[in-house]
Amino acid sequence: MHYLVLGAYLFLSLTLEATLFNNLTIWGVKPDLLLILVIIYALFRGSVPGAQLGFFYGLVEDLLLGNFVGLNAAGKMLVGYGIGWGEKRFFKDNLFVPVFTVSVGTVAFLFLYVLLYSIVSGTGHFTAFRQMALPLALYNTLIGTVVYKPLARSLTDGLLRIHRW
Amino acid sequence: MRRRRKISQKILVLLAVLVMSVALAFFTSLERPLITKLEAFWQDLLTPLENGVTTVVQSGKNIADRVLNYHHIQTENEELKRQVEELQEKLHLMEEYRLENIRLRNMVHFESLLADQYQMLGAKVVARHPSNWRQTLTINRGRRDGLREGMAVITPRGVVGRIGTLGERSAEVVLILDHEGALGGMIQSTRFPGIVESTGDRHIPLQMVQLPHDSPVKENQTVVTSGLGGIFPKGLRIGYVVAVQPEPNGLMKKALIMPFVDFERIEEVLVIMTEKGGE
Numbered sequence: 001m002h003y004l005v006l007g008a009y010l011f012l013s014l015t016l017e018a019t020l021f022n023n024l025t026i027w028g029v030k031p032d033l034l035l036i037l038v039i040i041y042a043l044f045r046g047s048v049p050g051a052q053l054g055f056f057y058g059l060v061e062d063l064l065l066g067n068f069v070g071l072n073a074a075g076k077m078l079v080g081y082g083i084g085w086g087e088k089r090f091f092k093d094n095l096f097v098p099v100f101t102v103s104v105g106t107v108a109f110l111f112l113y114v115l116l117y118s119i120v121s122g123t124g125h126f127t128a129f130r131q132m133a134l135p136l137a138l139y140n141t142l143i144g145t146v147v148y149k150p151l152a153r154s155l156t157d158g159l160l161r162i163h164r165w
Numbered sequence: 166m167r168r169r170r171k172i173s174q175k176i177l178v179l180l181a182v183l184v185m186s187v188a189l190a191f192f193t194s195l196e197r198p199l200i201t202k203l204e205a206f207w208q209d210l211l212t213p214l215e216n217g218v219t220t221v222v223q224s225g226k227n228i229a230d231r232v233l234n235y236h237h238i239q240t241e242n243e244e245l246k247r248q249v250e251e252l253q254e255k256l257h258l259m260e261e262y263r264l265e266n267i268r269l270r271n272m273v274h275f276e277s278l279l280a281d282q283y284q285m286l287g288a289k290v291v292a293r294h295p296s297n298w299r300q301t302l303t304i305n306r307g308r309r310d311g312l313r314e315g316m317a318v319i320t321p322r323g324v325v326g327r328i329g330t331l332g333e334r335s336a337e338v339v340l341i342l343d344h345e346g347a348l349g350g351m352i353q354s355t356r357f358p359g360i361v362e363s364t365g366d367r368h369i370p371l372q373m374v375q376l377p378h379d380s381p382v383k384e385n386q387t388v389v390t391s392g393l394g395g396i397f398p399k400g401l402r403i404g405y406v407v408a409v410q411p412e413p414n415g416l417m418k419k420a421l422i423m424p425f426v427d428f429e430r431i432e433e434v435l436v437i438m439t440e441k442g443g444e
Contacts, residue, residue: 014211019218023226051179055186062190063204064211069193070186077186081179120190 005159009037010057027135036144038080039105044155047084054080068120075113079105102144106137268433275321276435285435286310300343304434307334315396317437323402323425324390325434342370342428349393350403355381358391361403371404371422382409382420398440
């Protein structure tokens with residue numbers, strides 16, 4: 001059930017990003033719904049599951065885009081791994097936690113993505129980073145804060161809970 | 166110690182995946198004519214879903230646009246309505262000018278045809294007599310333009326009337342339909358003369374009276390001015406005979422005449438100022 005929900009979230013997010021959020025941009029930027037889940041998931045599950053989910057979500061996203069396959073996967077994997085480090089260190093009931101992790105995670109992801117992209121393509125794209133970092137971090141943080149409570153409930157007691165036999 | 170080794174292993178795996186990902190990105194960075202089956206699979210899987218959501222989103226957006234832009238649309242609508250009215254007004258004016266142009270062209274053509282016989286002056290009809298009893302028009306030319314009482318007023322279609330009272334810049338035209346507007350006429354084909362006067366009937370407003378019972382007057386014959394009486398030059402068209410009836414005394418008969426000029430729609434006229442040489 002846990003994987004089914006993650007799969008459904010994947011499809012829903014990709015679909016909404018490709019459709020609805022084209023009309024709901026802020027300063028020309030759409031939110032990265034998959035990254036938001038990767039960050040919150042990593043926060044509750046830890047580094048390795050966070051990195052795994054980040055890699056899988058990123059890879060699917062890359063495959064849809066067709067070029068530079070692996071950049072989203074690598075970026076989201078590293079962010080998932082990094083945020084997962086805070087699993088046992090953050091008091092998750094504090095609403096400041098999602099605000100902090102989602103905003104820092106988004107900026108880190110964007111930086112990693114642009115860095116890897118620049119390495120692979122051989123040209124620097126840090127202007128895009130400067131232009132996108134703030135609006136994307138704000139947008140992701142806004143949505144992350146809204147979905148944090150229901151996601152946290154789902155990850156601890158709901159559909160995204162992992163059954164340990 | 167064991168825990169540290171475990172973390173190192175994790176980081177090693179992470180680095181290995183990272184390097185592989187970057188390598189994959191490098192190989193897929195070049196333009197590829199075809200996508201892999203896996204990529205095609207994902208795209209085909211998402212496309213119907215995206216299509217459905219796009220349709221819903223677009224409908225929602227259209228509704229939201231209408232609601233959010235209601236005030237703007239209302240203002241725009243009022244502005245457009247105002248513009249439509251303005252343009253209709255302009256269009257109407259243009260149509261008026263077009264029709265006036267046609268009428269004036271006809272006038273000019275007619276005037277040039279008669280240029281060797283008469284000197285004429287064009288005038289615009291500015292008013293009609295307010296009462297039903299009198300049949301007169303007011304034109305925008307007067308004494309200052311050289312008009313004199315009794316001058317003949319015509320259109321390319323036929324005789325209209327004669328100048329009655331005169332102002333400095335306007336003149337009253339007594340129509341041939343008026344009971345004071347009788348004039349000398351004749352049947353064009355037979356040259357048979359008679360007096361053309363008003364019947365007082367709106368439908369057939371003119372008649373040629375006191376014709377001998379054996380006079381050769383028939384339906385559809387054209388009636389023109391006879392030149393007798395000194396007001397109207399000879400040969401101007403008046404109307405055509407629609408019926409011939411006996412007079413009450415039984416000795417004479419009268420011809421009912423339909424004028425060529427449509428007096429209800431007359432807008433410009435020509436005043437014959439002088440006759441050049443005459444007949």
